[in-house]
Amino acid sequence: MGLSTYLANAWLNHLFGKATFTAPAHIYVFLSKADPTADGSGLLEPSSGSYARVETDASDWTEAADGGIENAAAIVFPTPTADWGDLTHAGLADASSGGNVLVSAALPGSVEVINGSTAPTFEAGNLPFSVPWG
Secondary structure: EEEEEHHHHHHHHHHHOOOOOOOOOOEEEEEOOOOOOOOOOOOOOOOOOOOOOOOEEEEHHHHOOOEEEEEOOOEEEOOOOOOOEEEEEEEOOOOOOOOOOOEEEEEEEEEEEOOOOOOOOOOOOOEEEEOOOO
């Protein structure tokens, strides 16, 4: 999907002096069983089994280049204590729950996360996000 409608509007409003955009204090990485869609309405996160978004800070991400950014540090989710299902997308949000989807991307392949499996992890450089340009 790329950039969310929320973030595109916030940046454009900021750029043209319509509103001020303040970067969130933390960025939270989420996993989803479906494409979150540009407006975030398709977000389908696991709802049990110790699932939680992973809190990150600016230092956990590379500096943007060529319209993209990637994790500079490993992103490690909690160990599942119940089945999370087939996960197809990852993304960034501005809150530990709810909040606004900022950007998302399809995973290279569906990942089935089951009770007791190893905690889902993205090693440094393995969670890239990019903004498509027209």
